[in-house]
Amino acid sequence: MSETIPEIEIQSAAVVQPAMLMRNVQRRYHQAGETLEVLGDVSLALWAGQSVALIAPSGAGKSTLLHLAGMLERPDGGEIWLGDTPTAHLGDRERTTMRRTEIGFVYQFHHLLGEFTALENVMMPQLIRGITKPVAAERSTELLAYLGLGHRLTHRPAEMSGGEQQRVAIARAVANGPRVLLADEPTGNLDPKTADLVFGALTQLVQASGLAALVATHNMELARRMDRRVTLQDGKVVELE
Ligand code: ADP
Numbered sequence: 001m002s003e004t005i006p007e008i009e010i011q012s013a014a015v016v017q018p019a020m021l022m023r024n025v026q027r028r029y030h031q032a033g034e035t036l037e038v039l040g041d042v043s044l045a046l047w048a049g050q051s052v053a054l055i056a057p058s059g060a061g062k063s064t065l066l067h068l069a070g071m072l073e074r075p076d077g078g079e080i081w082l083g084d085t086p087t088a089h090l091g092d093r094e095r096t097t098m099r100r101t102e103i104g105f106v107y108q109f110h111h112l113l114g115e116f117t118a119l120e121n122v123m124m125p126q127l128i129r130g131i132t133k134p135v136a137a138e139r140s141t142e143l144l145a146y147l148g149l150g151h152r153l154t155h156r157p158a159e160m161s162g163g164e165q166q167r168v169a170i171a172r173a174v175a176n177g178p179r180v181l182l183a184d185e186p187t188g189n190l191d192p193k194t195a196d197l198v199f200g201a202l203t204q205l206v207q208a209s210g211l212a213a214l215v216a217t218h219n220m221e222l223a224r225r226m227d228r229r230v231t232l233q234d235g236k237v238v239e240l241e
Helices: 062-069 090-104 118-131 133-146 162-174 192-209 220-224
Strands: 020-031 035-046 051-054 078-080 101-106 178-185 210-217 228-233 237-241
Touching: 020 062, 035 062, 035 210, 035 228, 051 062, 062 133, 062 178, 078 133, 090 101, 090 118, 101 162, 118 133, 118 162, 133 162, 162 178, 162 192, 178 192, 192 210, 192 220
Parallel strands: 035 237, 051 210, 051 228, 101 178, 178 210
Antiparallel strands: 020 035, 020 078, 228 237
């Protein structure tokens, strides 16, 4: 089943394709004989170079939405396009490949591999994808330097501060040049000053690289610095001021 991607008209005649488009997406969970409809009718477009804050109370469905966007879960209804590819009905193998190459994830906790250096952690997803070691090393070095970590290449996670660890996690997330960056409370574990710094690095990277970012956060101050803010209300995405 492959529907062609609907075109979205922006301004007069210009037609631009979003990096990711969710249309009428549904997700429900079945537990103990009951059905919980978490997302009833989600439509959301993510655009290249734009960061979107997802702000909603706990339990509203933020993680569910991020998992669907990241192809970790399948929608029960609706469609999710990555570029012009409809993904809902792709096979597991294709979805895994797409996830590895087109999607980057950043979580609240860095989840870096403790026995490897910053450089090796960033190289890892590239090596898994089949990129050669010298190329992966060069790219990772550049990326870490861009994020202000040129002096931390050979440090292991335990030898770095929380903010540095999280910047390495951001570098790892974008190491394969994904189209979409998904982040779940990426600065939730950091003190305000460090959160500010890490957040600045993330938004700057989004703009510079043309990534489309969706960032779940409780931090309104940081959310205000993003290009757009959305929330989840009754299982739908609603734009905020
Ligand atoms: P948020 O990230 O906004 O806190 P979640 O997406 O984690 O919200 O969860 C939304 C709702 O769906 C919650 O009520 C949660 O208990 C429920 N939920 C999430 N995942 C599952 C699951 N795998 N099985 C059953 N219920 C789930």
